[in-house]
Amino acid sequence: MNRAFSPFVKSMLLALLAVSATATAVEETKPAHTPAAAVKVDAAKGSTLYSDGDAARGLPACVSCHGAAGNSTIVANPKLAGQHEGYLYKQLVDFTTPERNQAVMSTYAKMLSDADKKNIAAYLAAQVAKPGTAKNKDTIDLGKKIYRGGIAGKQIAACASCHGATGNGIPVQYPRIAGQHQDYTIAQLTQFRSTKADARKNSAPMHTIASRMSDDEIAAVADYIAGLK
Ligand code: HEC
Numbered sequence: 713m714n715r716a717f718s719p720f721v722k723s724m725l726l727a728l729l730a731v732s733a734t735a736t737a738v739e740e741t742k743p744a745h746t747p748a749a750a751v752k753v754d755a756a757k758g759s760t761l762y763s764d765g766d767a768a769r770g771l772p773a774c775v776s777c778h779g780a781a782g783n784s785t786i787v788a789n790p791k792l793a794g795q796h797e798g799y800l801y802k803q804l805v806d807f808t809t810p811e812r813n814q815a816v817m818s819t820y821a822k823m824l825s826d827a828d829k830k831n832i833a834a835y836l837a838a839q840v841a842k843p844g845t846a847k848n849k850d851t852i853d854l855g856k857k858i859y860r861g862g863i864a865g866k867q868i869a870a871c872a873s874c875h876g877a878t879g880n881g882i883p884v885q886y887p888r889i890a891g892q893h894q895d896y897t898i899a900q901l902t903q904f905r906s907t908k909a910d911a912r913k914n915s916a917p918m919h920t921i922a923s924r925m926s927d928d929e930i931a932a933v934a935d936y937i938a939g940l941k
């Protein structure tokens with residue numbers, strides 16, 4: 713009898729031990745999480761900083777380059793309206809590291825606090841993106857083919873598989889790219905492809921993909937993306 717019970721008793725004891733261990737672990741980690749949860753993301757503060765900058769810190773207004781409500785009209789400066797909050801925040805953090813070292817944005821990103829970055833990201837994600845247009849009839853078929861089907865011979869996956877059929881991306885990892893300025897998209901793909909020390913290297917999959925693309929393929933897919941809605 714005793715022998716038959718012992719595995720059962722043993723497992724009960726183990727279960728009890730496991731429960732008490734979990735309970736202790738939960739209690740121990742609780743105080744460490746409380747202060748972070750108390751900080752609330754404030755899109756209204758993000759809006760003010762975006763539109764006015766902060767003269768006291770020497771921080772320029774983002775609106776001067778990225779346009780009203782994040783709809784940049786300057787082709788070298790990305791549209792930010794409607795971009796995923798998590799992606800925007802990640803970029804503002806990455807600009808403070810060698811992963812995305814860019815003269816202009818790295819200077820400003822270092823002037824923003826973590827709360828500023830979160831507030832601006834929340835503000836921009838809530839804005840409505842204005843559509844763009846494809847401009848080159850001759851390359852639209854190639855661009856569409858690459859976007860939807862990738863390039864089999866070069867082992868390039870379809871852009872749509874991560875950025876979505878309409879280019880709206882998938883939060884949090886995959887950014888929205890639909891309607892973006894051709895010039896900016898070309899610049900980023902060229903950056904991802906580059907092996908220079910100061911090139912954009914904050915995405916391993918994008919580096920692999922871009923390193924297999926020719927200039928013509930990059931230009932074609934960038935133009936197609938600009939027209940995606
Ligand atoms: C002088 C012009 C200028 C100003 C002012 C400026 N930006 Fe930028 N921003 C740029 C350029 C140019 C890029 C593209 C950088 C690159 O090529 O990697 C960029 C890129 C970005 C990106 C990355 C977008 C993406 O799709 O990956 C974010 C986010 C951003 N800026 C936010 C801001 C915020 C927030 C401010 C205000 C604090 C600001 N910018 C002020 C010129 C500017």
Ligand code: HEC
Pocket residue numbers: 790802858859868869870871872873874875885886887888889897900901914915917918921933934
């Ligand atoms: C395996 C998934 C995956 C595939 C396939 C993929 N991408 Fe991406 N792409 C990403 C991720 C992840 C990022 C965000 C990188 C980061 O965090 O900065 C990104 C970022 C980008 C950006 C930068 C956006 C910005 O605002 O700066 C462009 C442009 C882009 N991808 C274009 C493409 C194109 C064109 C293709 C097809 C040829 C493609 N991607 C295929 C995952 C993918």
